[in-house]
Amino acid sequence: MKTHAKLPSTAKSSRWHGLHLEPIWWSLFSAGGVCFAVFVPAVVLVFAILAPLGFITLDYSQIVSWYADIWGLLFTGAVICLPAFHAAHRIRHGLHDLQIGGGLLSVVICYGAAALLSVAALYGWWQLSG
Amino acid sequence: MSYKPELTGSWWLKHRFFMLYMLREATVLPLVFLLCSLLAGIYSLASPEQFASWQAFMARPWVLALHGLALVAALYHAFTFFQLFPRVMPIRIGARLLPPALMVAVQWAAVLAVIVLFLWLFGNSQGAI
């Protein structure tokens, strides 16, 4: 026979008790990981390798018209903001692994930098589209 | 009386598995450089002259080398990440598990599809490819 323990009362636990931001960081990390794996290879290949090497000629007006549209916002979110939080999460845990950080200061610096990069990219899109 | 060996900061150098783990974590370092380059690219769209100078920056050998590293890093990250996905979110149909190999294959197909899409969108503007 299995032991049947009584459920502890959850009435006294408050709505905010024990909550923290880890699920948010992890969700951003996971979403960013998908984008890093699925979108970043194509972006590096086209804009950072084939175009600079001359295999592809980028057309300024075509890119501006694309980027100023909703596609630019999607690009910024999927290729810059989410991967930035993915990178921030790994760097923060990497600092903990190397025993040179990982605490509150690392959290503030890593995710703060990712947030700054994201805001800067979104502002750039907003200026062009506005 | 007892003793407990403490981990030092170099624990990950002791085993191949841990070195590959650290390599996976380090794939974000070239990614960070790429993100900064792309951010500069967004702001360079303000005028054709700035865009041209951004393109000149992107063509510098050391920048190209770092971006080449970023491509390798992205592919290695994809290789590890795609294997983790079916383990974190197993998809069951009734009592049967969707084969993990199929889920990995679908994700690689998505990578290829995005590359083809980008080449189609930006590659044929001058008929170079």
Next chain:
Amino acid sequence: MRNCSIAVQRYLPHEHAEPFWQHFTVPFDESTSILDALNYIKEELDPSLSFRWSCRMAICGSCGVMVNGIPKLGCKDFLRNYLPRNYLASESTAAVSAAEIRIQPLAHFTVERDLIVDMNEFLVHLEAVKPYLITDAGADETPLEKHAQTLAQTNKQTPAQLAKYKQFANCINCGLCYSACPQFGLNPEFVGPAAIALAQRYNLDSRDQGKAARMPVLNGHNGVWSCTFVGFCSDVCPKHVDPAAAVNQGKVESAKSMLIQMFTGRG
């Protein structure tokens, strides 16, 4: 029979303050396990050697040691795995000391003597996640009514319901995954792979209603969120439990649980 060199990390606190290496030569064949080698050393060479073992068939989970730096069950790992493939077949005895096998106590635990570690450091985490069926049915009933109800319904389960948690139920509490986990090594407060896998095993069980009691432990900073999916725990698991998958499925569950708590006030 061939001979093989084995080095064992000894710790005899009443004789030496520091651990030290002792070297042995052990005869072996195809079927000699690490545990067989340790038993040979204890019976024939040095009776003072201490180590835990019981079943010799990878189910009691007590003979975990580090072999060449990797956590292994002594009974499930063989000397032949560490020597050149042609060594057993060759007639030459020259290669006796070609490769010395290093045996150490499980990493990340406090060592009490020789290969004996303090497993309590794992068991406190296991206990914290309440790894047993919890039901709230019949709390207000008489013992007889409760017993009748239990008999009537507790153990009914379909194959599909069983399939959801079966893999995680294979854990034998050997602790190898804790020795493989650098996050447990860096932070002993981390609840760790096996305990979280077993929490997930009971959370996924259709007969269980104890999820709300387990989630606060998993939700904490030392719960699922200390894991960085190194994945070595799943690599060394002798029963193929895949604790890394369980912990990361636990992250999805923990995120849901915290979201629900935020809106409803209960996890």
